[in-house]
Amino acid sequence: MSPLSHGPDRSRSTTSASSATGRPGASGASSRGLSSGASADGRQGRASVRSRAAETSSGRTAGRRQESARLAPVLVRQMRGDVVESRHRGSIVQADADGTMLRALGDPDVVVNLRSAAKPFGLVSLVEAGGVEAFDLSSADLALMAGSHSGEDIHVRTLQAIFRRSGISQQMLGCGSVGAPVDALTAARLARDGEKAGQVRHMCSGQHTSLLLLCRLNDWPVDEYWLPGHPVQRLYAATIARAFSTSAALLVTSTDACGVPTYAFPLAEVARAFATLADPDSVRPSDSRRSLVEALTRIRDAMLANPEMVAGTRDRLDTSVMKAAPDRIVAKGGVEGLRGFAILPQTGSGRPRGTGVAIKIEDGGGFDRASAATSVETLRQIGALDSAAVRALGRYHRPAALDPRGEKVGEAVAEFELAPLGELLG
Numbered sequence: 278m279s280p281l282s283h284g285p286d287r288s289r290s291t292t293s294a295s296s297a298t299g300r301p302g303a304s305g306a307s308s309r310g311l312s313s314g315a316s317a318d319g320r321q322g323r324a325s326v327r328s329r330a331a332e333t334s335s336g337r338t339a340g341r342r343q344e345s346a347r348l349a350p351v352l353v354r355q356m357r358g359d360v361v362e363s364r365h366r367g368s369i370v371q372a373d374a375d376g377t378m379l380r381a382l383g384d385p386d387v388v389v390n391l392r393s394a395a396k397p398f399g400l401v402s403l404v405e406a407g408g409v410e411a412f413d414l415s416s417a418d419l420a421l422m423a424g425s426h427s428g429e430d431i432h433v434r435t436l437q438a439i440f441r442r443s444g445i446s447q448q449m450l451g452c453g454s455v456g457a458p459v460d461a462l463t464a465a466r467l468a469r470d471g472e473k474a475g476q477v478r479h480m481c482s483g484q485h486t487s488l489l490l491l492c493r494l495n496d497w498p499v500d501e502y503w504l505p506g507h508p509v510q511r512l513y514a515a516t517i518a519r520a521f522s523t524s525a526a527l528l529v530t531s532t533d534a535c536g537v538p539t540y541a542f543p544l545a546e547v548a549r550a551f552a553t554l555a556d557p558d559s560v561r562p563s564d565s566r567r568s569l570v571e572a573l574t575r576i577r578d579a580m581l582a583n584p585e586m587v588a589g590t591r592d593r594l595d596t597s598v599m600k601a602a603p604d605r606i607v608a609k610g611g612v613e614g615l616r617g618f619a620i621l622p623q624t625g626s627g628r629p630r631g632t633g634v635a636i637k638i639e640d641g642g643g644f645d646r647a648s649a650a651t652s653v654e655t656l657r658q659i660g661a662l663d664s665a666a667v668r669a670l671g672r673y674h675r676p677a678a679l680d681p682r683g684e685k686v687g688e689a690v691a692e693f694e695l696a697p698l699g700e701l702l703g
Contacts, residue, residue, distance in 0.1 A: 349383040349639050350693065353647040357678065357687035365647035367614065367638040369655055369695055372548040373630055374559045380659065380695045385545035389637050390531060391517075392539050392611030394547065396484050397423040397554055397576050398520040399513045403487045404572040406494050412443045420583035421483040423576055424609070427589025428458025428478035435586065436477050436486055445489045450476040451503045452485045452535040460589055481535035488513065488537070503536045510538060520550055520573075522565060534612070547617055547635035554607060555619035556631025577619065580607045594649050594673055598656070601666040606656070614638025614648045620661045634659070646689040649673040654691035 348366070355363035368383025378385060400423045408414060418439055426432040440446055457478040458464050467474055476482055488509050492499045497508045504510065511525070517540050518525045529541040542550075553560060554577050557570040580587050584599035587609065595608040598618070607619035618634040634655060642648040653674040656662045667674060678687030 352651045352693050353689050353691045355689050365638050365643055368544055369636050370545045370548040371632055371634045372552055373632050374552040376549045380697055382695050386543045388541050389544055389615050390539050390541050392533055393425045394609050394611040394615055394617045397609055398517055400487055400576055401569055401572040402512050402516040403491055404575055408490050416579035417583045417586050419579035420586035422487040423580055424587035425480040427460035429460045429463050433477050447475055447477040449489055449499050450482055450485050452476055452479045452481045454479050505538050521546055544635045544637050548633040551617040551619045551633030552631055555621050559630045577607055601669045602662055614642035616648050616652050646676040649676055650689045650691040658695045
């Protein structure tokens with residue numbers, strides 16, 4: 278079976294194109310209808326991987342017409358005064374580890390590249406291989422390798438300590454240094470001192486370090502470890518496939534910005550994977566993913582304990598969300614407007630099992646404003662953030678546009694209703 282058409286039927290729902298009215302203040306009733314293609318119980322079949330991949334990549338007129346027919350709803354409007362300057366469309370899915378969809382807006386079957394959202398799942402390969410014990414890896418080390426760090430000194434020092442213990446060096450890293458460091462203050466300091474950022478400051482150097490450690494463990498050559506045919510990439514792909522209940526041979530791949538392969542799945546499957554990360558113990562004994570439980574639990578707990586290693590100490594949504602809701606949420610974004618959240622089960626909260634949330638902003642997010650605003654509003658609506666946490670995340674919830682004097686002259690406003698599917702079907 279393909280990664281885009283596997284497993285038992287799961288609860289499915291999509292919104293119609295009329296869900297977006299194109300104006301602020303639209304009523305919730307117009308932003309949560311089910312498409313006519315949904316059956317009475319909310320279940321829909323999923324298109325095959327090859328047909329969906331062809332549909333998204335071909336330039337044929339028929340494909341474009343199909344894409345237009347599935348127009349995603351407007352999730353965020355960029356306001357300047359009373360004028361809507363930009364509209365950001367997208368899709369949202371909340372699911373549990375069985376794949377049952379709890380909430381959905383837009384197209385849950387839209388195919389997305391995982392990009393950096395793959396890192397917590399791919400890191401399972403190093404944990405299972407005994408890398409934690411072999412290289413004396415701490416929870417902070419694991420969080421850094423599962424994350425996309427800002428290139429601050431705290432991240433560099435952590436990686437350098439791993440290098441010393443393992444006998445690898447940053448010269449072996451194949452991630453490059455384009456865009457590094459992400460942290461603006463660190464970048465300004467390096468520029469002031471005339472220092473050029475090395476590969477160790479690249480946001481993906483933690484992931485690349487995990488790949489080099491796997492090469493060391495298995496006596497594989499480190500030359501061109503980033504190529505799809507290298508043994509370490511074959512192992513990584515097989516691990517991703519296990520996390521998504523498919524086979525490596527059926528993965529839809531492309532190349533990430535840091536040079537390693539990335540993998541494509543429907544948005545609903547991304548939500549399901551993050552639900553598994555949130556609550557590994559909820560995976561049924563008969564499920565093939567059950568073998569991932571120990572490693573995923575270790576990685577989840579490492580990310581929860583070290584949110585600043587997952588992203589950074591300043592102005593990073595993943596870290597800020599995790600610190601605003603400690604021990605409740607694991608956040609891991611990709612790029613191009615993809616975000617994944619693992620919502621842990623909370624005693625007495627009405628959430629006896631963990632869930633996963635996956636968000637895709639159709640146009641990539643508009644300087645991250647759309648993905649940030651949508652993320653906080655989604656987490657608020659599903660009850661994962663209390664009012665204090667929402668206030669703490671205010672700068673992400675309604676990202677402001679400022680004039681030269683620092684006065685707010687515009688903001689990104691998330692307006693949608695993510696109702697439970699049971700309400701919609703009732």
